[in-house]
Amino acid sequence: MSSHFVNWKEDENGLVLFTPHEFSFSENLRYLSRSANECLYEISGETIRRALSIGKVKLLLEISGESDQFLSVSIHKPVTHQMKAEIAAYVHDWFDLGANLTPFYEMAQTDPLLQKPAEQFFGLRVMGIPDLFEAFAWGILGQQINLTYAYTLKRRLVEKYGEWLEYEGIRYWLFPAAETIAGLTIEDLADLKMTVKKCEYLIDVARLISNGELSKEDLLKEGDVKAAEKKLTKIRGIGPWTAHYVLMRCLRFPNAFPIDDVGLHNAIKVITGSERKPAKAEILNYSAAWKNWEAYATFYLWRVLY
Incomplete structure (x- = not known):
């Protein structure tokens, strides 16, 4: 695609x-x-x-x-x-x-959930995270916390371990390299104030990337989203949500679909006017029409929330 x-x-x-x-x-x-x-x-x-x-x-x-x-x-x-x-x-x-995106917009025209967001946000792209380690880190940092706090954790990590360049008195930060984080211990990350588990997952993934066991090329070679998800969920701390998040934002699998995402559920509630979280069967029913556009559908639904 x-x-x-x-x-x-x-x-x-x-x-x-x-x-x-x-x-x-x-x-x-x-x-x-x-x-x-x-x-x-x-x-x-x-x-x-x-x-x-x-x-x-x-x-x-x-x-x-x-x-x-x-x-x-x-x-x-x-x-x-x-x-x-x-x-x-x-x-x-x-x-x-x-x-x-032509086929996506054609499909969205008659879709009960996507029709309005596709019109309202026409021209929006799934903004990516081209760097694999950054995509994983963002997925790990964002596990089970709200977006506001995830941004705070990201800033702490970047300002402690990232490099920067200065221009006209402003520092422009680069996300820390996998190699930098791979060399750290959990104690090194203690003052970022995130859970010990998250620190472990972050260092584990950084090591896998820096020693070449995990790369974009290898994941793309898996060929389909299920095989790539299987490979990723073998990594400690990477569940289906984080796997699909990375496959969507970094590897551009069009059918990556973080179906358990709270934001997705909230967006469906907003659009349908429902009081309760949609059941998985309902989401699967809605998403049957989105085949090979699940990533874009999710992104557009997220967009409804802010």
Whole structure:
């Protein structure tokens, strides 16, 4: 469903990415602005600034969308053509620009749950987490706590163990590398104030990634969502929810479906006006029409909540 072809060109400040037809920069910006406690990018007006590390080089990207036909990416220092290609690939992945959403919107037109959200948030993409360790960390940090506290934990982790670059007096943080966290003990993470279990899971996953036992390539080779889920749920602390979250936000499996997600259940309650949480059978009944679009359906339903 997602194509690997990245449609971009160089320009004097950096590069331009051409966006697909169903794309709204402002909708994606609204989604990215949902927490005032986000620590990995800064949004001011219509511009996103975020640090990105390419090889050993830290760069500051400034991403803006003057129209919904393209994204402009300016880079605060000169870089090679090859680095621009890597930046283009990163932004393309982050905004899921390879997905053709026409069939999703056609399906949503007659769907009782998706009809309104698809109209209201038209052009929204499943904003990704291209880095595998960051996706896992966010999934682990978010287990059984509310989103506000998850952001607090993420900020503590990033500001203690992440690198940064400074530009015009502002620090732009990079998510800690798996290698950094792999070398830590549970005691090292104690002052982040998260459960011992979460600390263990985080260090375990960091070790698996840093020693090459777990990679995006290997997970994509699994070929289908069930096989990839099975591989992930063998890891301690990774249940079906976290597995599907990672498969959805990082690996772009279109049919990843965190069916036990509280936000999904709350969104269904809001749309249907029901007082009670939907039963699993009801969710399966609703989702029968979403085949191969479960990830997008979930993302659009989440969007109803904030």
